[in-house]
Amino acid sequence: MSKSRLGFLVAAIATTSVLGVSTASAAPESGTGTQLIQNMNRDALIANPTILQNTNAQVTSVSQFSDVQPTDWAFTALQSLVERYGCIAGYPDSTYRGSRALSRYEFAAGLNACLDKINELISSGLADKVGKEDLATLQKLQEEFSAELAALKGRVTALESKTATLEAQQFSTTTKLTGSVIFTGAGSFGDNSAVDGNRNITFAGRTRLNFNTSFGGKDLLFIRLQAGNIPNNAGGNLLRLAFDENTATAAGGSTLNVQLDRLYYRFPLTNQINLLVGTTVNIEDVLDVSNPDLLSSETGSISRFARRDPLIFRGQGDGNAAAAVKIKFNDQFGLNIAYLANQAQNPSTVLADAGVFGGGYTGAVQVLFTPFKPLALSFVYERTYDPSPTNLSSGTGTSLANTTYGLASVGGSADRFGFQLNYNFSPNLSFNGRVSYATTRAVSGDTTADILSWLTSITFKDLFVQGNQASIAFGQPPYVVGGNIARADSSQNPYHIEAFYRFQLSKNISITPGLITVLNPGTITGGGVDNRPEFVGVLRTSLTF
Template identity: 30%
Template structure:
């Protein structure tokens, strides 16, 4: 939780509590408030529109889409068989490559507004491209403590991402990802760890501190950042009902006004099984490294002292064509990269209704 100087407005408590490696797959990135305005996001007995997109096939090989509320992972073809918020992995980490988790640092009422296309020139090759803005509805940039994502379609928080999908043979799927994102404040926008907030750590100078009444956390956060992300995922169906998935990503983050940069890395490996005990049921075991600060340059620092690891398993039981139940559990060792942190254990029982 972040506490500001008494002379400054307080950021929502969940702005820090919402960033961590324990997040569930279906959990909004920053639950409880709209990061575009820092205002509460609904409340008890309220209904809000989480995601909205429109897809228009122009031909069998070319599709365009546009949306006001979407994540990049909603657009590109999934490579791992457990990449589903409702039927697959129960953690945010396990299902998708970290390189496509660049959503603009937003949540339920403030996901990316953008457009793009999917082009499949053959059954073996596909290309997807999307541009999105996390600040499109904001007309005026009033600063960190009012509109932290900036303002406008092209002047605030934004991301452009591409995925090249390859299918060299019928049993192998490959996804190669690139994303470039810009944030008006010092965040990654992935929702994959506490390093999302004040992502590049440095010691603010006197002038930076003076702007926020000596609050070092706010001074560190109030710096624009660019992130270039690269990643690759491959799934091999080496048996009729069993597949192996491998995934890895590197995120290269640089502050624009401070000589500081940080490289983040993440990888995972998973086994997926179909028709376990009954047709339609699935299960998986996934192990990997959550997003971790691999190296720093310039005046950036790395406070972490240990490499975190993630171990997850789930079982998706189909009650019928419309209802499924997924019990699952995952363990995070040295969570957030600190050896003093106890192992985190997260269990979930997810019920999904599909119509």
């Protein structure tokens, strides 16, 4: 242990016999406390001092420090400061780290701690335990560091004032309010007939308020309210935006309803197991989406398809009730198990498909594997049942893949398989890939369909400017590849290309221009199939708070 950090404090006090320790026994070189202080000023100033004396539990014996040995040059002085005056504390890992550099402010904080302890002894009638030489040296040090001590007291007073103001004005003692606002301008173009009649530039927005409540620090009650008038963009399902949300009272209406978008409670059962229950839950709340760079609708992908896998992370309408278990075995393996029901709130016995177990459901199992830190893998199996016509692929695939089981009037079941991969080549470059496959069967009859979807993307972080992000994605939205479905059309074989660049203007404001292109969309028309490409240009402005 060298003379830096609090070793300076020990040596400064020891060499002037504050604790009755001689200079010869405490320090390896001669010099007064003032000289050592001058050495400290010259050699041990650091740019961002960290004051540690009052941040950890007080030790009662120098032997509690694992890195302090009896042979250390300041051992005796440190022992006296710890065991006689009790004004030295170390790190939480039971180390003292005496070789760390010390600033004048840290020295002053340590000195102030010793002054407070001695004042306690005197006020407790134990003044006889404090020698006159101790007091004289402390007075000398107090004069030497009067400016730093005054600054520390000023900082504490200011901090107490700010804390009192925050406590008086805070939203809640248990709830943190966050939110976001999106303004978006978008326009579709191209020669495909799906764009015809929908070529106007649109300007719309979405607002979300999130209430994050914790009662114990590790649990979370999450409530989200939202309203928006961003429509499903022209060009059909293949060109949907990542943030389209329309809560208008009527089509094209200016009056928006505020809707409850999320309501769930997550809490730890053990250090490795978390449980989640809720009445308004989406499947991405209970399964991990291994696509961190594109997931956020505020700052990630501009398309609904690229945000998340539509065959796996697909809802059965609003208001899914859910129960889930999330298990983290270690840093490499995790397991998520979830059950969602979309008619759990309906008690009707007249309807055959209602209640927690009688209506539509999704049962999911996800295995998470991180073989080494830059690589994250995910394997998902889902069993879904839809008693009534439902969109099979989150409204992002071809008309055939989106029409329930090929028949608009019946529901059915599906087995879904998904694989996700995320690899960080460096802090600024990442790759994401995914593939999913679903086999479906109609409730009545023997109609079957096999649906496939895949996507790859690459993201450049801090490109040109710190905080900015550029991403390019290429893949295929859900399309039918097999089964005996009568409407099978091999020409519905679309390709999705997306590129965007996010300008991070500040911590809370970003602007993202981007372009979505769909090749070979297979638009069904009266005259056949139109495979001319479709395009959507997007300008998204996001504000978060």
